[in-house]
């Protein structure tokens with residue numbers, strides 16, 4: 001048996017808490033999968049006072065400075081101090097695993113150039129799409145990506161399909177812990193645009209600035225539109241889509257009218273889905289939990305096991321190759337394709 005793989009955890013919230021539980025409760029299975037035990041050396045949180053934790057609680061800077069650390073797992077979220085901590089760890093030769101879509105979409109290529117960076121959990125949580133694009137399909141040619149990448153708005157649109165107003169659907173999502181007090185990242189489509197930028201960089205191997213992706217959120221979707229869509233045999237879904245034909249990247253996120261019999265129409269509640277068209281592998285469809293502590297922690301753990309097994313950080317290596325390129329010009333896909341815009 002190899003020596004334990006020593007890990008520091010930055011963040012013990014929804015995802016960090018679920019990961020820490022798995023590391024304790026599933027230790028035997030994880031050891032078998034990783035070929036060695038994974039040892040949690042310490043945890044950093046924002047508010048450590050009076051807190052119980054499955055490993056020593058330490059200030060992040062102190063934790064990062066510990067010798068003999070193999071990897072850090074960043075599940076704090078936000079741009080700073082996550083960017084600083086991840087840069088420090090990579091420069092110190094550690095592996096880094098993060099679930100932070102905002103940071104990877106904005107700065108993934110520069111960070112990945114510093115060292116092995118893994119971010120499977122940053123897009124669609126439990127759906128294994130990040131390494132699939134970078135590694136399994138790395139030599140294929142991806143023509144298009146289409147997905148439902150935000151579970152909160154998908155749940156809200158479903159509730160509106162059953163007669164709820166936008167305000168009631170939002171209040172219900174907030175009550176169920178699906179939407180934040182400030183729901184803008186979801187309802188104004190910043191969150192799916194960041195995830196689409198990550199997928200599109202991996203699929204089309206071009207640098208993409210997420211702010212260049214046109215976004216239309218669901219704030220202005222009226223119950224009457226949802227009802228009219230239903231009468232027309234459609235459902236309204238917030239669709240994130242991109243094509244990379246002929247070197248031109250077209251991408252946007254907007255509510256679209258999806259025919260009720262299409263697979264995307266049947267993606268319910270907080271589920272996510274990603275459809276890919278690959279020249280050689282053909283049409284692929286992935287569906288699964290797009291959020292939730294256990295689903296996200298499952299993707300983080302997959303990266304951790306790959307790191308402990310010395311598997312290549314394929315998605316990170318791919319992003320690193322884009323760091324010197326200027327961002328691609330991104331044009332909107334427009335109102336007709338892949339499905340007609342709902343508004």
Ligand SMILES: NC(=O)c1ccc[n+]([C@@H]2O[C@H](COP(=O)([O-])OP(=O)(O)OC[C@H]3O[C@@H](n4cnc5c(N)ncnc54)[C@H](OP(=O)(O)O)[C@@H]3O)[C@@H](O)[C@H]2O)c1
Pocket residue numbers: 010011012013014015016044045046047048060074075076077078081099100101121122125290291292293296
């Ligand atoms: N939740 C999901 O379903 C999900 C799914 C996929 C990806 N993600 C991503 O995973 C990341 C974490 O999400 P989450 O839902 O677990 O967030 P969360 O519940 O808000 O937890 C954040 C954790 O980070 C800690 N933290 C915040 N600032 C810190 C700082 N400066 N130094 C040290 N610790 C700090 C917090 O400490 P305190 O506990 O003391 O406040 C908390 O433990 C985000 O990037 C998110 O986008 C989440």
